[in-house]
Amino acid sequence: MSGDNPMAAPGRLELVRRFVNTRDIEAGTDALADAPGLRAWLRDGGRTVQAVRGVDLARARRLREALRAAATANHDRGPVPAEALAALDDVAARARVTLSFTPDRAWRAQARAGGVDGALGDLVVAMTEAMTDGTWPRLRVCANDTCRWAFFDTSRAGTGKWCAMRLCGNRAKQQAWRDRRAAGPARG
């Protein structure tokens, strides 16, 4: 985990952000391209799973795109698509996410299942924790369609649209400037 990453999210939300970014749309790479890839990613996050089946891999990728869609809705301020909600619900059910109440008059959600189901459940639990502590709405997806990188928006107004790492905002501004120039009257 890169502590000095300006796009990193606080707490366990960073796990969610990194999971979404296992697919690098711009580079065309996917850390979850095959079962060993998913296993290695989970191991790096401290979860050792014995076996990863094809269906586990499909569920992991479905969850990833559901999280990307949910984070996209954070800046579009639109509803989370039904397909994404169904995927999130499915992961929570398979992981047997349960509530337990704590002495400090609070509660905690926990994935009870083992294996890949439980590991994916940890990600939706992390999402609910972020919803509870108010950090979730700042998990965003870069507005550049060829990028769609997940980042944590640290802008004061909470209106960040572009990831910082690839300077997508600068590229968008330059493109707008070129468009204006191309559309405007020819000069000198």
Ligand SMILES: [Zn+2]
């Ligand atoms: Zn970007």
